[in-house]
Amino acid sequence: MTYQVYDTTLRDGAQREGISYSVVDKLAVARLLDEFGVGFIEGGWPGAVPKDTEFFRRARTELDLRHAVLVAFGATRKAGVAVEADPQVRGLLDAETPAVALVAKSDLRHVERALRTTAKENLAMIHDTVTHLVARGRRVFVDGEHFFDGYRHDPAYASAVVETALAAGAEVMVLCDTNGGMLPSQVTRAIAELTERTGIGPERLGIHCQNDTACAVANTVAAVEAGVRHFQGTANGYGERPGNADLFAVVANLQLKLGLPVLPDGCLEQMVRVSHAIAEIANIAPDTHQAYVGAAAFAHKAGLHASAIKVDPLLYNHVDPAVVGNDMRILVTEMAGRASIELKSRELGLDLAGQPETLSRVTRRVKELEAGGWSFEAADASFELLVRSELPDRAPVRPFALESYRVIVEHREDGAVVSEATVKIRVRGERVIATAEGNGPVNALDEALRTGLARHYPELRNFELADYKVRILEGSHGTGAVTRVLVETADQAGRDWVTVGVHPNVVEASWHALVDALTYGLDRAHV
Ligand SMILES: CC(=O)SCCNC(=O)CCNC(=O)[C@H](O)C(C)(C)COP(=O)(O)OP(=O)(O)OC[C@H]1O[C@@H](n2cnc3c(N)ncnc32)[C@H](O)[C@@H]1OP(=O)(O)O
Numbered sequence: 001m002t003y004q005v006y007d008t009t010l011r012d013g014a015q016r017e018g019i020s021y022s023v024v025d026k027l028a029v030a031r032l033l034d035e036f037g038v039g040f041i042e043g044g045w046p047g048a049v050p051k052d053t054e055f056f057r058r059a060r061t062e063l064d065l066r067h068a069v070l071v072a073f074g075a076t077r078k079a080g081v082a083v084e085a086d087p088q089v090r091g092l093l094d095a096e097t098p099a100v101a102l103v104a105k106s107d108l109r110h111v112e113r114a115l116r117t118t119a120k121e122n123l124a125m126i127h128d129t130v131t132h133l134v135a136r137g138r139r140v141f142v143d144g145e146h147f148f149d150g151y152r153h154d155p156a157y158a159s160a161v162v163e164t165a166l167a168a169g170a171e172v173m174v175l176c177d178t179n180g181g182m183l184p185s186q187v188t189r190a191i192a193e194l195t196e197r198t199g200i201g202p203e204r205l206g207i208h209c210q211n212d213t214a215c216a217v218a219n220t221v222a223a224v225e226a227g228v229r230h231f232q233g234t235a236n237g238y239g240e241r242p243g244n245a246d247l248f249a250v251v252a253n254l255q256l257k258l259g260l261p262v263l264p265d266g267c268l269e270q271m272v273r274v275s276h277a278i279a280e281i282a283n284i285a286p287d288t289h290q291a292y293v294g295a296a297a298f299a300h301k302a303g304l305h306a307s308a309i310k311v312d313p314l315l316y317n318h319v320d321p322a323v324v325g326n327d328m329r330i331l332v333t334e335m336a337g338r339a340s341i342e343l344k345s346r347e348l349g350l351d352l353a354g355q356p357e358t359l360s361r362v363t364r365r366v367k368e369l370e371a372g373g374w375s376f377e378a379a380d381a382s383f384e385l386l387v388r389s390e391l392p393d394r395a396p397v398r399p400f401a402l403e404s405y406r407v408i409v410e411h412r413e414d415g416a417v418v419s420e421a422t423v424k425i426r427v428r429g430e431r432v433i434a435t436a437e438g439n440g441p442v443n444a445l446d447e448a449l450r451t452g453l454a455r456h457y458p459e460l461r462n463f464e465l466a467d468y469k470v471r472i473l474e475g476s477h478g479t480g481a482v483t484r485v486l487v488e489t490a491d492q493a494g495r496d497w498v499t500v501g502v503h504p505n506v507v508e509a510s511w512h513a514l515v516d517a518l519t520y521g522l523d524r525a526h527v
């Protein structure tokens with residue numbers, strides 16, 4: 001049994017507020033979708049959107065698709081216009097794609113009020129446009145716009161639209177939940193009724209669901225379970241309003257839960273890479289919590305989960321993350337138990353399996369620190385230093401000892417605000433005093449510390465502060481507010497690491513995070 005995985009990221013997905021692909025972007029997205037193994041890529045509406053016209057022109061020479069067939073999207077001919085004379089239909093042919101998708105009204109209310117034509121003329125528009133395109137060698141899919149609402153309002157008319165399209169030669173009639181208001185049981189029922197009423201098998205039908213009830217993925221899966229073989233969706237669920245069915249979740253559900261062979265072999269594990277690459281091109285931050293592909297899709301925080309995962313990761317994962325190209329992660333927080341610490345340490349290359357006392361000590365320390373506002377969840381490097389400071393043979397080498405530091409902020413007469421820091425440290429037996437200016441107190445402190453260390457640790461030149469985040473945490477249990485600072489540092493090899501510092505004073509909190517950052521980076525540079 002074959003399934004048609006039909007992607008509309010470049011047409012319906014591009015209708016999402018905030019997305020504006022260039023032609024080059026569209027070509028890049030098409031290549032990624034092809035690598036993911038979709039069967040059809042709906043590239044846009046040629047003739048209506050100039051960039052889409054250009055996309056199809058360039059696609060002819062610049063796209064070499066291995067799995068996918070390119071589809072041009074458009075509408076049925078206009079009411080009262082001969083199909084040969086309709087420039088929009090001409091534009092579809094000029095795109096020179098092997099397949100065309102036509103949006104057609106299947107809700108009589110839309111025919112009468114939006115198209116302002118008759119029930120009969122709408123059926124003629126569908127018939128004429130499909131036969132015209134089929135006669136010119138195109139595979140034709142018809143998207144029955146508002147099918148489910150239309151079927152509820154007037155089942156006989158919505159059924160006539162389906163029959164007309166298929167009789168005219170459409171390969172598949174796609175039932176669209178255009179307003180996205182359906183629930184899975186309603187989709188299942190409508191498909192059962194339609195097939196019974198018309199005698200048309202569900203294998204001639206397709207499904208296209210918007211996500212306005214947050215049921216687009218479930219509705220799509222329900223339709224496939226009802227026998228539909230052609231299903232549409234978009235990368236990451238991009239689309240108008242709350243979006244479309246997320247094709248990644250749909251495909252993974254069908255393949256992994258229902259055992260349906262929807263993608264070519266070897267493609268499913270490309271999912272995370274393709275999802276994130278498309279998000280990058282769309283200029284939308286990947287959703288950390290997106291099912292299957294999000295960075296947190298297989299991240300475990302609860303200590304009890306980790307203790308079972310230690311026995312078998314599948315006890316707390318619904319699938320093996322590797323099958324979709326994802327990884328499991330253990331988060332270390334106040335909710336950690338010894339198993340979480342053991343697994344996280346193993347992730348970092350530290351084997352604590354035979355060291356129950358060390359595990360208990362680290363767990364206790366993490367809980368105490370987290371209660372005081374520290375957060376190791378995003379600060380793996382500080383966590384690693386903490387664990388290693390409990391391991392005599394792996395303890396990190398501290399590059400210096402602090403005697404004191406001082407920071408001043410000067411508001412000058414001319415309005416300039418200058419920060420200046422002085423650090424007094426001991427480095428390899430030598431007392432060093434270094435001073436630097438910066439555009440803020442933390443920057444000045446960072447510069448002064450690096451200046452002081454530079455002669456002994458020239459490799460510091462390769463590190464740069466990539467991100468700096470400050471959060472004020474409300475005081476609790478009668479304590480005052482504290483400040484948490486997260487520092488992300490990167491080196492020239494493209495590695496980065498995050499450290500954390502916490503203190504009521506923001507400069508001191510930053511100091512802790514900076515010292516951990518340099519300690520971790522230097523330690524790693526010397527391993
Ligand atoms: C459910 C969906 O998401 S379908 C995809 C929708 N995508 C888009 O609309 C994006 C691209 N759209 C466009 O660039 C423009 O809307 C165009 C070029 C298609 C049309 O632009 P205009 O000619 O200025 O018309 P406008 O957008 O105001 O109205 C749409 C016209 O198409 C007609 N129309 C709407 N649906 C259909 C249909 N299924 N079949 C035939 N004609 C249709 C309308 O009756 C209206 O005709 P009229 O101008 O004679 O009143």
Ligand SMILES: CC(=O)C(=O)O
Pocket residue numbers: 012103143144145146176177178179208210
């Ligand atoms: C065709 C389409 O995108 C819809 O009806 O939602």
